[in-house]
Amino acid sequence: AQTVTQSQPEMSVQEAETVTLSCTYDTSESDYYLFWYKQPPSRQMILVIRQEAYKQQNATENRFSVNFQKAAKSFSLKISDSQLGDAAMYFCAYSLSEKLVFGKGTKLTVNP
């Protein structure tokens, strides 16, 4: 069974600084998708970034980037120039056959 592990239940960062959230996963498949979702206090699930496993290039979306290490089954999220609005729960997710398996989440606090 596929599993996703987020080893940091909570993280904090100073505004304008950089923070990295960790995620590891377990799978025997070679072609799959990985995602980071953000959940602010409003509870809405918002897609932050997506990585296709067959692409070696790390995905980037503005201030958000990933470090995808396929052999190590690692998929970390880097947030640069952190903003107060980045404060939220962040979930790492693995997708195979259109179904998502989520990690337990990391709560990110941004300090002014």
Next chain:
Amino acid sequence: DAEITQSPRHKITETGRQVTLACHQTWNHNNMFWYRQDLGHGLRLIHYSYGVQDTNKGEVSDGYSVSRSNTEDLPLTLESAASSQTSVYFCASSDPGKGEEQYFGPGTRLTVT
């Protein structure tokens, strides 16, 4: 604009009652999913559907059922609500073959007393 909606947004019910949570999407997506979110567990898959008349069990399907009679709707039914089913429920949809990104509804907070 296309969207995915859930109703009700909040519900309180008693143990043993049947409850149905609605999910409606206007994306015209074939795939639809139900998840529950509990502290310490992230989101877990309850049921999913790849199209009309197709339904499948997920990781935590006991005590829940779904039916898919059209593309837009996937109602989730709790046959006999239990306190362990107190949770936040999310519906999601996706377009097959389009990168597996799922679009989520706003969630329904269900309390079983």
